[in-house]
Amino acid sequence: MPSDLKYQNRVRILKAFRSGEDFTASDISAATGISKLTVMRAIQFFCSTGVLIMTGKGSSTDVGGKKPDCFRLMVEKNLLCITLWPGALNFALYDILGNRSCYREIPFELPTDIDEVFRKLEEYSNSFFTDNNIDRSKLYAVGLSTAGTIDYKTRRLKYSSLNPSWGSDIPVADYLKRIYGSGVEVFIENAGKMAGRSVLLNRTYINKRVLVLFTTWGVSSCLIENGHILNGKDSLIGEIGHMTLDPNDTEVCGCGCRGCFERIIEMKRVRAHIKNHPPKPDTILAKVDPDDITLSLLFDASRANDAYARDIVASLGRCFALALRNISLVYNSDVVIFQGDYSHADDVFDAALKDEASAFRYFPSEGAFETHYDTRSLFELDGRGAALALSDLYFENPELYSE
Template sequence: MGEKRRAALPSNLRRKNYLSILNIFRTGKALSANDISYQTGISRATVMKAINSFISKGLVESAGKGDSTEIGGKKPELFRFCMNRYLLCIGLWSTEMVVALYDLTNTLIAQKTANYNMKDDVHTFLDTIQRAAENLLNEVNSESELLYGVSLCLGGYLDEETGVLQYSILTPEWGKKVPLRQLLSERFPNAEITVDNVARMSACAAVLDNPEYLDKRVATIYTDIGVSACYINRGHVEHGARSLIGEIGLTAVALNSAKAYESTAPALFSTLINDHTICGEILENKEKLKTSVLSRYQDDLRIDHVFKSAEEGDSFAKETVRKTAWLFSAVLNNMIVNFDPDCVIMQGTYSRAGEWFDQCLREGLECFSRMTSASGLEIIYDQRSLISLQMSGMTKVMSRKFFSSEEWL
């Protein structure tokens, strides 16, 4: 047994080295064998063996000659990834569907926006995806056989392992326990299929776009119609029964607002921080509204107006934002207690809440830190649109899957 184990080691090391070398080509850049050897710490001889193997499989091609070194000498040959395969990514935004085609180096090739009706059944929804995909492939003179992967990102309680959507309040007509991965596989039989939650994909975008976070414990808070969180522990997404660590919007933070055993909705975090609740309370407070710049918005008042007015110094807006920041600090403190993140990334609506919100949030955390330390916690506001976060997360997760596949060895 000892001899067998020793005999297996070179093969395991070779596999690991080849995958490391292949992964370097994920950027799409033209690189020399010396470049790759320097970046990976793998000998140049092993790098060239791997490159020749990848060339034979149609993964890599010669990209001509590079510049000679400062001391002159032979110009190095450059190599780049060349396999002509695509990723189809579908993200949802309100009643719009964004369907985009990327290559395996995450370069956008073509994109279309299509309308969908949330009251349609799931088969009609998938028909819309299929038509959009066919149009995109025709646009680039390609065929569905060249799709490496299809990735769908949507809200709701979704089992990442099985690809089953337990339920989504945005698409009630679909019903419960919808086998989305299976249904997509029937339409795209030759492709890898992934179906995931918007919060998880947005979190993956935040981490994979910033490699320095891969060695940290990162919590993301995704704020849109609802509130979700994701925890990525040193590059690994932690999963819970309800797509979390995740639906922190269901956290009860004000039980005095709930009617015991009847309605807990008024006590939920997502209820207390949404547009409807915050703007409704402002409009009901006629006395304070009279002297506030918020009065100019009247029935068109939105949460971003409140953030803007607070930044301009309006006392009523500042009071409202401070109260909201306190709720965030309470929930964030619970996350710190349970998961001890090195950094927290805010995404969506509250990523644009402004400096006053950030100041109040940190003050709130200081109050809680008498019992739990929040010192050294990094808070980052990722202001990219939620649809761009979804697309970035999907492409990067899918391409990483391709470049880590032992199929190519």
């Protein structure tokens, strides 16, 4: 990538416009520390390439004088974000600034044959484009979020323990380029990291070590270090659901091992416990068939001071504490953010988690980490994370800044 000063200044200047607001050259100069003359030259360059447009006049200074010109980012490019998860196939269209224009959720049982997966994806995608009158010529990039580990160099899905019949080293980028065109940029990401990436839109976390927990059909995570997502050479960083918590557990996980974290806390295991140790007749959960008990219902019963539900919720909190304590030995986070099902956890869960964690004497007395609970839809978080990744692809393109 070019390293000359002009190039680097252009990158910083254009980054300052990514909020989508109107700015004067003085505004950008103040925000970046780059001289007003250099800023104005860069703005003229971006106007000549159609990336920026002049939108009018700004306000005069306190001493009066000529009103300055205002400029704004003007990029008519679309970003298509696809969620390909167990039970769901979603499409969301964003502009380059991350504003969503249209969205569709489709209940979707994943086929066991990978060719059929992408045949159906193309069929639903065509319908989405047609129904929303989307101009395909403006499509800049496609992002796909799915379960499994990703090879970021080849843009292949290495393996998905939830979909073993798909095989390994699946050329996802090739499938997408066949559907959307060879000139379209493609980004493939693990579901937990795609949803976790949305945290980067909140500047509160930019300079922190953040662990984002993705909790729904399983458990995975996104580890963020000062605004950068950690992956590792085999894309295994974050696959905490396959951390062994009980090597004597009898159930074999889809990953091939026993005692995995996500197997121990899954609702199937909780329901089995309730069947084997039924609640007393006067409890909330006694009125519900164990097979119909959800994590949400469990948290609601706990909030309603159901002692039986509170015991189960506390045990889940302690299990998370054990996993987070193990993670802290290799990645000591400032903040742990829960997304998905466990984002709706109650105070009993949080207190049990922190109490259990406090037993580890290497943690500071004031607490090992902050816990935040983001209750927004995982689909929304996934889309926002995907749009950010695709927008970054656009702004990281060297051709944008070169003569």
